Amino acid sequence: MAKSNLPDESWTTKPGKDMTDDEVNQARAYYMAQGSNSMEGEWLRRHGLPEDYGS
Numbered sequence: 001m002a003k004s005n006l007p008d009e010s011w012t013t014k015p016g017k018d019m020t021d022d023e024v025n026q027a028r029a030y031y032m033a034q035g036s037n038s039m040e041g042e043w044l045r046r047h048g049l050p051e052d053y054g055s
Contacts, residue, residue, distance in 0.1 A: 006030075016042035 006012040007030060011023035016039065019027065024046055028039040041051040 021046055
């Protein structure tokens with residue numbers, strides 16, 4: 001099995017709904033730095049905004 005390129009953080013093994021708010025913030029920052037918006041929907045939901053806010 002190939003090693004993942006993800007950082008060694010607690011959030012890397014959890015689905016978004018199981019992450020703490022801090023983990024979602026960390027994951028969002030990581031993916032944004034990679035040029036991806038993978039955690040954006042979860043982050044927006046946790047801040048009371050619709051998943052497609054700003055689209």
